[in-house]
Amino acid sequence: MDFTPTPEQSAARELAAEIFGDLSTPERLAAGGSGTDAELWKALCAAGLPGAAEETGLLGLVLMLEEQGRTTAQVPFAATCVYGLLAIGAYGSEEQRTRLLPALRAGDAVATGAFPARRGGIRAAEAADGAGRLTGVVPVVPWLRAATHVLVPDGATQRLWLVRTDDAGARRDPVETTAPWSAGRLTLDGALAERLGRYGSAEHLGHRAAYTDILALARTAFAGLQAGVAAGSLARAVAHTTTREQFGRPLSTNQGVLLRAADAYMDVEAIRLTAYEAAWRRDAGLDAAPHALTAAWWASEAGTRVVHTGQHLHGGIGADVDHPVHRHFLWGRQLAAYLGSGAEALEELGELLTGDRPPPATLAPQPPRTEESP
Incomplete structure (x- = not known):
């Protein structure tokens, strides 16, 4: 094992440290309350740092998140990268990647996840065309109040669904947590959802x-x-x-x-x-x-x-x-x-x-994103 960062990972970390250090100061944090720092989030997305997680891998993301943690910056960086960019990039269909990834990279969309499934009993009724209707409650979802999309696992099958937070069947109630994470209680009442990777690698694996x-x-x-x-x-x-x-x-x-x-x-x-x-x-x-x-x-x-x-x-x-x-x-x-x-x-x-639990599948490493990638 060699944890020495690549030049690309080091550059991403250094840029993240600079932006977090400049904009996530104690004075701005004190004045910002418990919501997302919109100016900081805009600066991170303009610098291409959420999208850099796709290019530098999970280790590159961990390095950038360390810099966020040093300043306790109030942005949904981890949630959007994990439950949005990396999840959809690895398991979304080609159509989902083309439609959703550009907005997530630009900060026009924000993702979070209702994980792990044991914290909420979500049930899904799936239609023949792959769409679904989700019902259930997840008591606490980080950054839910800032999110446009939520990745939700079915509590019974662990099938993954994407729900838009503006859907009529999705309700968000503010929840104040120990840290100011813009968290919320997610209540789904027949919310329309799309299965992640309907035609993609998630179906294969x-x-x-x-x-x-x-x-x-x-x-x-x-x-x-x-x-x-x-x-x-x-x-x-x-x-x-x-x-x-x-x-x-x-x-x-x-x-x-x-x-x-x-x-x-x-x-x-x-x-x-x-x-x-x-x-x-x-x-x-x-x-x-x-x-x-x-x-x-x-x-x-x-x-x-x-x-x-x-x-x-x-x-x-x-x-x-x-x-x-x-x-x-x-x-x-x-x-x-x-x-x-x-x-x-x-x-x-x-x-x-x-061996009391089935071992996870071994996954092939994801190829780095290129200019031609969606």
Whole structure:
């Protein structure tokens, strides 16, 4: 395994870091409330960064999401790339790719996903022409209030459906989560939907394989986002403890502070490494489902520890809800909740490793997008 970024991946990461650093400042975040930062999202799309995820692979996306996490930028970057660009690019029919991908790259459309299926009982009634009517409720969907399309798995078959949020049968109710993710409760009452990959690769590989792969994509991508959130929290704690003095010396000279920071650093590196490995394997066409679960476990368990440490090392300042480190704390907790508890991840991983759960299909690596690609 070689996690050294390609020149294209490094360029995408550097551009993402520049845009997030310039536009996702603590002052703008404080003034922006809980909604999507429209100006930042427009800048990212104008720079071609959502579309870059198709060219640089999942590892390239993880690198860009790390930079988003460092600044806790309020844009649906991960959701649109995973549940929109990468999912439709890999499993959509040719007609779906031609119709939907340009709008997702340009930011004119925003995608999210009602994953995993266990959090909502969605039932689909499929017509002969491949269209469907979906009924059910998903209590919390990230970035739902900003989304134009939602990727929804049937709770029984794990068949994948695309639903437009402006459909008469789709209702979105705001839900305030720990982090300001423009989340919502999705209620479907006979909502019109189109099956993903009606004539494409998802049909060939089987809808369960497509569901498994997209779920692994999401776990890896959001683990990469957590790596950035945790790294940003730790960086703020280091800056605070090296400049804040107590009894005539910096806080960072205290052994207890050094040990907490060292443990947090090791946790950040573990989150990053496991996310990189899962992304690299998926890009190489290898089975990445167990590795995605491993990354999710580290992101959930270690990510929570790191953001608690970051807040704790700020002392009383860390309890100020207006302080930037508190935003990292909220994001870290929300990402841990979204990825699921460590116990859940370990249980599922154990089922995979012991053969109690059918192994996912091994997928061929996706070819990079060219100028002629839809």
